[in-house]
Amino acid sequence: MLCVSGRVHPAAAHQAGAAGTMIMSCAGCDKPILDKFLLNVLERTWHAECVRCYDCHGNLTDKCFSREGKLFCRNDFFR
Secondary structure (H helix, E strand, O other): OEEEOOEEEOOOOEEOOOOOOOOOEOOOOOOEOOOOEEEEEOOEEEOHHHOEOOOOOOEOOOOOEEEOOEEEOHHHHOO
């Protein structure tokens, strides 16, 4: 999932932690991403569970919207 200025674009998950690659930090919690896969949202890497709406804190598993670098669900984005 990738959010860009209110438009959502699908993105492939990237493998993390393969030999010779750098461990990435999550944009949401700033902890290392040690999972086999990570999410790329707004050109930043995230744990899947850290991709949440800025207002209601609901999980954003399928679609998300962004404004000023913050992630939103559809309902909160159009408020």
